[in-house]
Amino acid sequence: MKQLVNTFLAILIVAFGLMFLASRLNSAEGYSGGNTLTIYNWGDYIDPELLEQFQEETGITVIYQTFDSNEAMLTKVEQGGTVFDVVVPSDYAIAKMREEKLLLPLDHSKLPNLANIGSKFMDLSFDPGNLYSVPYFWGTVGIIYNPEMTEGIDFSSWDSLWDKRLDNNIFLVDGAREVMGMALNSLHYSVNDRNEEHLQEALTKLNRLSPNVKAIVGDEIKMLLANEEAAVGIVWSGDASEIMDENDKLDYVVPEEGSNIWFDNMVIPRGAANIEGAHKFINFMLRPDVAAQNTEYVGYSTPNVPALELLPEDISGDERFYPPAEITDRLEVYDNLGKRMLAHYNELFLKFKMNKK
Amino acid sequence: MKSKGKSYYLIPYYLWIALFVIAPVLLVVYYSLFDLDGKLTLDNYVNFFTPVYMRMMLNSFWYAFLITLFSLLVAYPAAYLLTRTKHKQLWLLLIILPTWINLLLKTYAFIGIFGTFGPVNNFFDLVGLGEQQILFTGFSFVFVSVYIFIPFMILPIFSALDEMNLSLVDAARDLGASGWTTFRRVVFPLTISGVRSGCMAVFIPALSLFMITRLIAGNRVITLGTAIEQHFLVTQDWGMGSTVAVFLIAIMALFMILTGSSRKGGRA
DSSP: OHHHHHHHHHHHHHHHHHHHHHHHHHHHTTOSSSSEEEEEEETTOSOHHHHHHHHHHHOOEEEEEEESOHHHHHHHHHHTSSOOSEEOOBHHHHHHHHHTTOBOOOOGGGOGGGGGBOGGGSSOTTSGGGSSEEEEEEEEEEEEEOGGGTTTOOOSSGGGGGOGGGTTOEEEESOHHHHHHHHHHHTTOOTTOOOHHHHHHHHHHHHHHGGGEEEEESTTHHHHHHTTSSSEEEEEHHHHHHHHHHOTTOEEEOOTTOEEEEEEEEEOBTTOSOHHHHHHHHHHHTSHHHHHHHHHHHOSBOOBHHHHHHSOHHHHTOTTTSOOHHHHTTEEOOOOOOHHHHHHHHHHHHHHHHHOO | OHHHHHGGGGHHHHHHHIIIIIHHHHHHHHHTTBOTTSOBOSHHHHHHTSHHHHHHHHHHHHHHHHHHHHHHHHHHHHHHHHHHSSOHHHHHHHHHGGGGSOHHHHHHHHHHHHSTTSHHHHHHHHTTOOOOOOTTSHHHHHHHHHHHHHHHHHHHHHHHHHHSOHHHHHHHHHTTOOHHHHIIIIIHHHHHHHHHHHHHHHHHHHHTOOHHHHHTTTTSSOOHHHHHHHIIIIIOOHHHHHHHHHHHHHHHHHHHHHHOOTTOOOOO
């Protein structure tokens, strides 16, 4: 019994000691207020030099933290244990955060550089009027393929995926919206279609794709495609650029029937401590020279028009990441379909998954 | 008097059971009665008896059965040999060692091993079998799951074998039983409790595997676990997810009643 008590005491002492140490460390890193700005962004999603430049220009100390999924970010912001001043969620996460009242409205008068954002990237369905969010980067869903393994198949149409030569050679990303959207697009319907007949048609068409599908996977898709485990994959353009960095044999295309366009956006979450600084930071990131430098570093597509003009031709002219207008006109954001419709999409996707052998 | 005083020690245990076993099960049942709009309904249960979920259930069962069977086939001889070795504890430690490594890491390693350009395919190439698709098949799913579950099968069988009185075997042989008969009539019946708890420790978690179905089987194997994960994380249809969970719990309870003796309560 005595031994037990002693053990307990030892654990308690260690725990308190660690707590004290943690609070000391936190205050040493400047978490305890003052003129600091806490930014919560995806990993490796900003040029670190820009953070230094921002600190020099404004005198605000930046604390930079990263996350690797919208869900992880949402959990942390919801819990509210840490104070964040600027967060960079994706479009659907913004719709969700808006519903849950996790966002603070932006003061547009403090964001003069907002005018630099192209008009087609503004006022989108997940945040009408850009009351809460400013686009940071954008991208598409498309086909990544290995020309050496695909015998010259032309991937400018979604229908090319149904080619018999691709038997057991396609990776799909494990997302109901992406896969259903792809099938709907191939039938020239919208990625947000709610018509039951259209959805059933899409499912039938997907089931015919089964023999070509090698696997439906998550984030591993990047590693698998870079290792040439299969010739073709349906991926987000951001992942595609990462895969192509690792294996330059691969190529990416956005099919002409249309596809999804996604956005990562800067927002100010509820509970932000330095709202003034957050506006300054967002406005700073919208400056053409800053946005251009950041785009060169990150490699995603920028919505900043003057920044794009500053970029070298081999980036701004790359039609894989800046598709021409006739394609961008056919790109759609995933609307918030509502729980019921989303469940239906997932059910159809589950049926498709069950169907393959 | 003494025994009465001791019953106080059971209070934390009862609290634990109430808070972390009974309450969650009740909550799961409660959630299963609501649809997406928060309406009280039995629709989820009706929905479960559609072909999609029925096939998923059969799938889960079939694979859990295969995983348990192969684990047993490998684990029993292994445990038997273990009891005959000199440094039992060392060997046992070596078998337990892999469980110290995170499950996800082990699974990821198999993606590399089984891949098109992985060592297994290199070997196949060398012996002239040519390249085979191993990853994203039912085979690789069962193989990796068996690999992960085997320590849980070996341990109880090992302790059962270890406890067995060896003179019984000698007696059986003395009385003229052949090796096989000795095993069938003496050794196996005496270790059946170990086999039973091993099977339980493997079959039940195998029923609701989900990460491996995606990483190793590329969603070619869909189990009830996959469905629960999807309903909770993606669709946020907690009702349907809970309904699937209720059936899983019911199946597991049934399995325990059918296989278990009241003496060994299992590990829930």
